[in-house]
Amino acid sequence: MDNIEELNAEQRIIEAAADVFEESGFDGARMQQIADKAGINKALLHYYFRSKDLLFEKVFLIVAERIFSGFIKAFEEDGTIFQKIELFLTKHQELLYKNRRFPIFFFNEISRNPTLMKKLVAKLEFNNRFKNLILQLENEKEAGIIRQDVDVKHLMINIVSLSVFPYIGRPVIKEIMSDFGYNYEKFLEERKTVVANFVINSIKA
């Protein structure tokens, strides 16, 4: 959110809190820092959200829903499985590029408090939104377009793994790359085509 000063206090707090939590995690975040960034005062945080825990949960679910719905949509467009995979990867990379700290933040907070994921799943209705994709995949298997031994669950997790891991492991990979004399940013750029090819090579019949 760019023009934070145009929002009302409650919205400003949410945007500021999103930034600070994403940067430092729940345990590392400071209410003072959130207040400063929102341009208000600590007491007002408690006036609107009662406690750090409640503020966190609300903000976490808002941000996570915003990002997840962004790329779930890719699978809901028309097209072959191959096209959908490419579209998803493009969309995914775009979102990750703009929200580099989100993945590690997200997975770490869910590990700390798995019930957050229950709430998110309920909000997002994954099950409903992926039904058609699963059917389509079975059809394309029957039609001999993709390999018989491809499993939907594993395929989905493989795609997400390949796409998101370089962001979760950003500073780790960056350091190793530089040890080998490679450039991390260039590597990320290359991945946009490499990953799609890797997946498609692996599943096409």
Add this chain to the structure above:
Amino acid sequence: MDNIEELNAEQRIIEAAADVFEESGFDGARMQQIADKAGINKALLHYYFRSKDLLFEKVFLIVAERIFSGFIKAFEEDGTIFQKIELFLTKHQELLYKNRRFPIFFFNEISRNPTLMKKLVAKLEFNNRFKNLILQLENEKEAGIIRQDVDVKHLMINIVSLSVFPYIGRPVIKEIMSDFGYNYEKFLEERKTVVANFVINSIKA
């Protein structure tokens, strides 16, 4: 470490701290909890390690080195690239299975403090230990065993992504799987063969 009471105080602190940091992260960890688990008293932590920061850094590097060297070795055995990939994946899965909380802990702490990775890279000598693998891969490309367009960097990251992501995203995937009526533990078990096949299908000429 199972028999913590047989160790001397310093070693007991390290093992206890490893557990507590891995469980709660640096920010969430409490010196009191580490002292309790080590069966000693808070003051002694400071006697041996001066501060929480110093204790953390020492413990982090010990644990990370222990785990990383475990699976780097897989690439140093004899065999074809395909065999090495399978061996690495087996070894990797074994280690992750025994250290489920390690991946998210590791990547989160490195994000918080990337200079830790510099120190780890220096200790582990990645560059040296991977030189032969890179040569071998180029040779097998020349020999027409693997596809011409395979890139070493991306291949390595792909393998690690596919292997480690299900552990980083453990509670996330678990929740989504259960929403679809699948079982996460069964899914992990299947992955031992699925991932190797996925990679090999994708790179073989």
Add this chain to the structure above:
DNA sequence: GTCTATATTGGGATAGAC
């Protein structure tokens, strides 16, 4: 709704006896 001032506790760190 928004502020200043303050209460309260938690937790890292140190002093000092043994």
Add this chain to the structure above:
DNA sequence: GTCTATCCCAATATAGAC
């Protein structure tokens, strides 16, 4: 080396004026 007791600051949270 190991302990008890204590210091002290940081950080969440609340009271109460405006």
